[in-house]
Amino acid sequence: MKKTLLTAALAAATLAGTQVASAARDYITVVGSSTVYPFATVVAERFGKGTNFKTPNVESTGSGGGLKLFCNGVGQEHPDVTNASRRIKASEVDRCAKNGVNDIVEVLIGYDGIVLANSKKSEQITLSRRDIFLALAKDVPNPNGKEELVPNPYKTWKDVNPALPATKIEVLGPPPTSGTRDAFAELALEGGCKSFGWIKDIKSQSKKAKKAGDKKLSKSLKKKYKGICHTVREDGPYVEAGENDNLIVQKLNANPAALGVFGFSFLDQNADKVQGSLIDGQEPTFDSIADGSYPVSRPLYFYVKKAHIGVTPGITEYLAEFTSEKAFGPEGYLTEKGMIPLGDAKRAQVAADVKGLKNLSL
């Protein structure tokens, strides 16, 4: 009896397995950035309810992880769409092409702001990107004005900038695996880093070397520049608080002296608990991010495999739903979820490109 049960179970499993492998997938699979995830899921849900197609599956794998899965090949076991909170890199396009993924449609959907926020129990803080860089970089220019780097000596905000309060520097933020962290380093830290002329010179020297044909020198200079500008200090003031932005909000509430780094949508939802700090004189609001005056914001994209259009049902309709005015327009339902919409002209262009399924060109 046991034996027949065993064989039956094994047979059923193999049968089901082969069936699954041979049957075509009739729903769209979406992978990619955790930042785009909240927006892609809303579109997916509306798409599933409003049309006769099945609701797409949306997985949050991170931008890099999503592009890796996306570029693994063409076929129903590979995802149709990947979301990204940065643009696809040339190296990733090459990898895609190597695996037979040649035609890709790129869709820019909007922007996301990254905020530095603290608990409402304490004062709102006004920072410049230079302050942020000096407070959080691993090595900073020598405070005596010499053009050399010293390990970050600053302990309190007042040390960084006399106009700031004399509280200890304590910033809770995402770990290095996070796209938010990458964007924060690129936009906030590098923004402040560039304000030092001699560091900026390293980058222009690298460009010069590239023009002169010295690739090796150019690369090493570029690496040096990135190392200075993107490396976050590890001696305590920057606390890696995990990928969960809700957790950071909770911790800020418990510790009014600390600042936290997270996406704008979390600030929007928790406006009763936390307040965004002013960066370069701009408060993170819906409008200041949309018109580009708030400096720490990044573009959000998704990429579609052209080879799957017509194979997986509903991809063109999903594209149309995502780029419709009622979704990504200034009054659309994505803005309600905290996404910052594109300008009118840009939006019209994106919608037209998507209709024509324009190929990605870097």
Added chain:
Amino acid sequence: MSSNTQSSNKPSTIDLVNKNLAKRYRAEKRFRGYGIASILFGLICLVFLFTDIIGKGYTAFVQNYIQLEVQLDADTLGISDINDPNQVAMANYMGVIKRSLRERFPEVTGRRDKRKLYALVSNGSGFDLRKQMEADPEILGTTQSLWFMADDDVDTYIKSYSKDGKVFTGRTDEMQQGWIASLIEADQVESRFNTVFFQNGDSREPEQAGIRGAIMGSLFTMLVTLLLSFPIGVAAAVYLEEYAPKNKWTDLIEVNINNLAAVPSIIFGLLGVAIFIGMFGMPRSLPLVGGMVLTLMTLPTIIISSRAAIKAVPPSIREAALGIGASKMQMILHHVLPLAMPGMLTGAIIGLAQALGETAPLLMIGMVAFIVDVPGGVTDPATVLPVQIFLWSDSPERAFVERTSAAIMVLLGFLIVMNALAVWLRKRLERRW
């Protein structure tokens, strides 16, 4: 004689014992105290955990509804032929709901204010109305007083409003709060048991999000795990206990099984993604694949506990069966397995309970995903309960905080039921010799 004089000089044993007695009693008491302190520590942690989860989560089991007088006229809905299912499906339900909101608050003018007004009810209300229309086409052309789900921001606001003096306004503004107050005054707000939470799949709108998709996903995944791991585990255990010769190879197998039981579960996920998805080309996010991955994970547990159960069957029973002429297979099937069954079942249930709470291996095979449709079989994409908890805890919307805790309660409920089942089976089927 000499011994007597010696004992009078030296303290006798009983004196020594008596002298140390108080100290020993104290040590004994301390020793017991450590145990009690440990248990108390555990209990305090548990109480803290439960009060936190239940305190945050119990509000998720009720949902506020708003009553509206909806005039279902065919013109506004755009239905000219009620028998055409397409027209009924595509009708402008949100339009009539918005109109009834405008009629309820005629003082609201201006585009922005109207948008705020429409945000009082869930944006899934149109779908709800469509369902009612499909169920009862007679209501077309009449005016009905219907209840609609409140939007999540409104729902959170009303809940905090009734709980204590401190009000959480969240994303509602003063204008909306005024409307809500007027609705409450007119008895047009009602809080009901949140059936939606147990009927729907996941949703990005907290008021429409439900746990059913995750429950069904967990159920299908566990079914696959049980169907695969129990027969394979029992067969392996029977062979290793009853047939296998004692040599280097069986020792090696035994060591490996014990090692596998301690391997971090994410490794099994990596194995699953390489074999089932990479080699066999199965799609991601299926309970079938999830069940197979979890089978790999639970097999060692089931084999170890099944072996222990088989070992516990007294040799006299085996010998008696063989003595009256049973074959070895008959002895195993008729005597050893039935007697070992309670132990094996307990092991299987505990293994499954462990698998039920597992997220890490499922991350790799794509079961950590946003899936709206409630799965209807092992080949429909699905998530499982712990994954749903993880996804909701990561969502920005405030109303997901209470739903996260509610989902934890549901998962805990499942675990308690499974463990109770294990205890009951053991009590019921156990035999003593």
